[in-house]
Amino acid sequence: MEKFASHGLTPDLHAKKRVDGEKIFAYICVCIPLFGFTMFSVVPLLISLISTFTTMEYYDLNTMTWNNFETFKVVLSDDDFWKSLLVTLMLSMSQLISLIVALFISFLLSKKPRGRKIFQILFFIPYICSSVATAYMWMTMFDPNYGIINSVLVAIFGESARVSWTADPAAYVAAIIITTVWQAPGYGIVMYKAAFDAVNPSLYEASDIDGASAWKKFWRITFPSIAPTTFYLLMTGIIAGLQTFDIAKLFASWSADSWTGTAGPDNIGLTTVFYIYREGTLYYNIPAASVASWGLFLVILTLSLINYKLRKRWVNV
Amino acid sequence: MKPFKSTVHATLHNVAARVPTYEEVRERRARKTTGIIGKIVVFAILLVYAVALMLPFYVLFVTSITPYEELMGSMSFIWWPEEVTWDAFVPFITTDNLLASEIGVPILHGFLNTLWSTLLTTIVSLFVSGLAAYCYSKIRFKGKEVLFMIEIATMMIPMATMTVPSLIYYEALGWTFSWFPILIPGMFGSATTIFFLRSYMASIPNETIEAAKIDRLGPFRIFLRIVLPQAVPAFIAQFIFAFVGGYNNYMGPLLYLSDDPQHYTLQLVITELRIFYNQPGQVCASCLIALVPLIIVYIVFQRFFIEGISVGGGKE
Numbered sequence: 020m021e022k023f024a025s026h027g028l029t030p031d032l033h034a035k036k037r038v039d040g041e042k043i044f045a046y047i048c049v050c051i052p053l054f055g056f057t058m059f060s061v062v063p064l065l066i067s068l069i070s071t072f073t074t075m076e077y078y079d080l081n082t083m084t085w086n087n088f089e090t091f092k093v094v095l096s097d098d099d100f101w102k103s104l105l106v107t108l109m110l111s112m113s114q115l116i117s118l119i120v121a122l123f124i125s126f127l128l129s130k131k132p133r134g135r136k137i138f139q140i141l142f143f144i145p146y147i148c149s150s151v152a153t154a155y156m157w158m159t160m161f162d163p164n165y166g167i168i169n170s171v172l173v174a175i176f177g178e179s180a181r182v183s184w185t186a187d188p189a190a191y192v193a194a195i196i197i198t199t200v201w202q203a204p205g206y207g208i209v210m211y212k213a214a215f216d217a218v219n220p221s222l223y224e225a226s227d228i229d230g231a232s233a234w235k236k237f238w239r240i241t242f243p244s245i246a247p248t249t250f251y252l253l254m255t256g257i258i259a260g261l262q263t264f265d266i267a268k269l270f271a272s273w274s275a276d277s278w279t280g281t282a283g284p285d286n287i288g289l290t291t292v293f294y295i296y297r298e299g300t301l302y303y304n305i306p307a308a309s310v311a312s313w314g315l316f317l318v319i320l321t322l323s324l325i326n327y328k329l330r331k332r333w334v335n336v
Numbered sequence: 337m338k339p340f341k342s343t344v345h346a347t348l349h350n351v352a353a354r355v356p357t358y359e360e361v362r363e364r365r366a367r368k369t370t371g372i373i374g375k376i377v378v379f380a381i382l383l384v385y386a387v388a389l390m391l392p393f394y395v396l397f398v399t400s401i402t403p404y405e406e407l408m409g410s411m412s413f414i415w416w417p418e419e420v421t422w423d424a425f426v427p428f429i430t431t432d433n434l435l436a437s438e439i440g441v442p443i444l445h446g447f448l449n450t451l452w453s454t455l456l457t458t459i460v461s462l463f464v465s466g467l468a469a470y471c472y473s474k475i476r477f478k479g480k481e482v483l484f485m486i487e488i489a490t491m492m493i494p495m496a497t498m499t500v501p502s503l504i505y506y507e508a509l510g511w512t513f514s515w516f517p518i519l520i521p522g523m524f525g526s527a528t529t530i531f532f533l534r535s536y537m538a539s540i541p542n543e544t545i546e547a548a549k550i551d552r553l554g555p556f557r558i559f560l561r562i563v564l565p566q567a568v569p570a571f572i573a574q575f576i577f578a579f580v581g582g583y584n585n586y587m588g589p590l591l592y593l594s595d596d597p598q599h600y601t602l603q604l605v606i607t608e609l610r611i612f613y614n615q616p617g618q619v620c621a622s623c624l625i626a627l628v629p630l631i632i633v634y635i636v637f638q639r640f641f642i643e644g645i646s647v648g649g650g651k652e
Contacts, residue, residue: 045471055524067501078507149584151603152623156392170413299500319494
């Protein structure tokens with residue numbers, strides 16, 4: 020009897036011990052990513068926040084001195100900063116256009132045309148291209164002399180139609196927007212595919228019997244079903260648009276004096292992140308860069324929270 | 337309503353098949369023809385869009401095989417050069433070129449830099465994320481829900497906006513102008529990956545894990561031998577996604593690696609070529625060399641790309 024009891028007891032003790040080991044293992048594994056987040060996100064965030072209230076030399080934390088909100092005054096009275104916000108909003112238009120393109124193309128793809136699979140594969144390729152390659156291929160295409168776009172324009176409308184994409188501010192903005200619209204819709208097309216596939220086909224059959232027009236069918240049936248995806252894409256598009264940097268920075272190399280921080284003719288390509296980059300790396304003014312970064316940070320954080328809340332509500336409904 | 341009525345009609349009068357009226361036939365024919373025209377229009381628009389999307393790749397290719405003199409003297413686009421040259425591709429394998437001789441190694445070196453740095457970070461990050469995801473999905477411990485909530489909340493912090501201000505932090509650590517800011521922060525896993533892998537691992541049956549516990553396998557071995565092999569598709573999806581992000585990363589290397597040509601990643605090499613050497617042919621050739629491997633990877637693994645992207649993906 021005694022033997023039996025001890026036999027029953029031993030594995031139980033072992034099991035308990037093992038479970039504890041498992042828990043310790045779990046705590047370690049779960050805390051590694053959180054530790055990384057603290058070290059490389061929370062701490063830099065706090066340091067950057069502190070720096071906004073100070074003046075500092077180069078990147079030296081020891082030289083930080085309280086400056087009575089001087090940095091805020093300087094940045095908020097800097098015309099370049101306000102202009103950069105306008106430029107960012109203007110370039111964000113490309114995200115809106117991309118969304119419309121993605122919606123239109125996805126709608127056509129949902130009609131199940133021949134070669135649908137191949138089209139879908141092709142349409143995503145621009146999205147995986149690096150911003151460097153994307154910018155340079157389009158700068159080659161927009162080249163005022165040997166570029167294909169001016170060639171086509173001149174061939175159709177004559178020599179007067181030659182656009183100086185590098186020097187005319189409006190043309191420069193248009194070039195950046197076109198480049199973004201070439202690249203960005205791929206993401207939307209992939210996201211929309213699932214949304215279009217999920218539309219209940221019996222709704223279409225019912226409306227067929229009622230003799231609804233294609234236009235009516237789209238707005239009454241398709242559009243409500245894909246609305247959550249559209250909203251999500253709109254929000255992620257705005258967030259991506261607010262952070263526009265790569266393309267703007269790369270296009271800036273069109274100007275010969277781009278090393279001085281010039282961003283295209285009249286600084287028309289100076290987005291907010293480009294402004295932050297210029298303050299931080301060219302003028303070594305991290306406090307000013309931090310003020311602008313924190314402004315952008317709070318705006319994007321708010322948008323993400325709205326996106327998350329609404330998406331949760333939609334998904335749950 | 338219509339079909340219902342007709343069946344009632346048919347059964348009542350015991351007629352074999354109802355003959356469609358003239359109006360009905362005409363309407364059906366009209367619908368069929370608009371259907372065919374519609375299909376052609378849809379196909380044509382998609383085809384035009386596809387050609388427009390692929391055109392830049394053709395321009396890249398043609399420009400890279402056009403001689404420098406022909407390109408510079410031209411006031412219009414050269415659809416095909418009079419004399420094809422492959423010179424633009426030479427500096428990738430030899431040092432017989434301004435930039436390459438300055439670095440002391442062929443430009444392909446940049447490609448290798450990109451490759452090892454991206455692979456290292458991506459693999460470590462995936463492993464760390466995988467372990468965390470396994471713990472969240474299969475191990476019970478106190479405070480799990482709270483910790484997971486915090487982990488998910490970190491996804492919402494737009495750290496991308498803080499890239500430049502983080503310079504002072506890395507300067508304080510003594511990491512500026514080194515590989516560390518590119519490699520280390522990424523090695524601690526990513527919340528999106530944990531989220532994605534956790535939901536995938538939840539579908540692994542608990543019985544196999546319980547059986548392994550009876551065989552006295554520790555949690556780490558269970559992860560390696562049971563969970564990891566079963567979650568391979570999810571890992572591939574996340575791997576590809578993270579790899580593309582690292583391969584294409586521009587701002588990080590620009591901030592931390594642009595002072596030393598030995599450290600140049602592929603993307604930096606291309607920008608250097610453009611800004612300091614201004615050889616359009618070489619820029620286009622290097623863009624092609626950067627793009628082609630990724631496009632091949634994409635076409636081979638495109639199923640995984642789509643999977644990775646639809647679950648809270650998107651590049652930074």
